[in-house]
Amino acid sequence: MKKLITAAAISAALAASTAFADVDPDLPEYEPVSGISGNLSSIGSDTLNNLMTLWAEEFQNFYPNVNVEIQGAGTSTAPPAMAEGTANFGPMSRQPRDSEQASFEERHGYPMTVVGVGIDTIAVYVNRDNPIEGMTIEEVDAVFSSTRRCGGDEDITRWGQLGLEGAWANRDITLYSRNAVSGTYGYFRQHALCDGDFKDAINEQPGSSSVVQGVAESINGIGYSGIGYATSGVRAIAVGNPPVEPSGETAADGSYPLARFLYVTVNKHPNRDLNPLEREFMRLVLSRQGQEVVVRDGYIPLPASVAERFRNELGID
Secondary structure, eight states, X not given: OHHHHHHHHHHHHHHSOSOTTSOOTTSOOOOOXXXXXXXXXXXOOSTTHHHHHHHHHHHHHHOTTXXXXXXXXXXGGHHHHHHHTSXXXXXXXXXXXXXXXXXXXXXXXXXXXXXXXXXXXXXXXXXXXXXXXXXXXXXXXXXXXXXXXXXXXXOOOBGGGGTOOGGGTTOXXXXXXXXXXXXXXXXHHHHHSTTOOBOTTOEEESSHHHHHXXXXXXXXXXXXXXXXXXXXXXXXXXXXXXXXXXXXXXXXXXXXXXXXXXXXXXXXXXXXXXXXXXXXXXXXHXXXXXXXXXXXXXXXXXXXXXXXXXXXXXXXX
């Protein structure tokens, strides 16, 4: 039931606006309070690493006596850190698994609170000199997966199989991917490979920027990463049936197939308030200023109605 509710919330958020590049004017202005100082720590998603850093900088502009330590080794590192109490926040680029929530609940007696903080589109990147315009999901699956569960007829290993001609026709495709600790890896496997298996020849990378850098440095490269990691050395191509460009608008209208919430998990006792440091950080994240940071980092901000829902779950105004 929890997952069904979450799926409905994602659909509602993506349908709430057709201009996600703009921050919703109905989001509340963040107003600082007095007496905030101390230390905060964040352990989790590499995808959200830069976003958490930018939020921390914004927070420290309001509260110079706060120190924020951020580690971004991967989404799968967030739930253990939250369960063990070694982090205040656990950024995740996917929902916690049932087993991760069970481990937390066994330790604390209640589940982690999962807060949507922004919306991401997973882009498929090629080298900037690659002329390909787009790929269907079946083609993406046949390029990256050994199982082709999305329905592709043949294994695709050369760019000519995707319609490229001339010097490109016989060029082998070089694959770049996140590693298995990444929520982006899991999301892409589920939604672009139809829960299939990655090819053995894939080049697994420890971070989202490493995937993009690999593609930028390889003329034959292709990889996937959050849209916020785009650089001048790569192009994000159209994907889908039919292929559409990744953008806030195509995420909002549902035509781009690889859009998702980004999350921050919080240890919120159901009968107690968050401590002041955690409360104010999350108030900032879910405010107008916090969602402007989301846009600045290349992601899609939350509609005010969705941010309000998460503020209510946290018990903050």
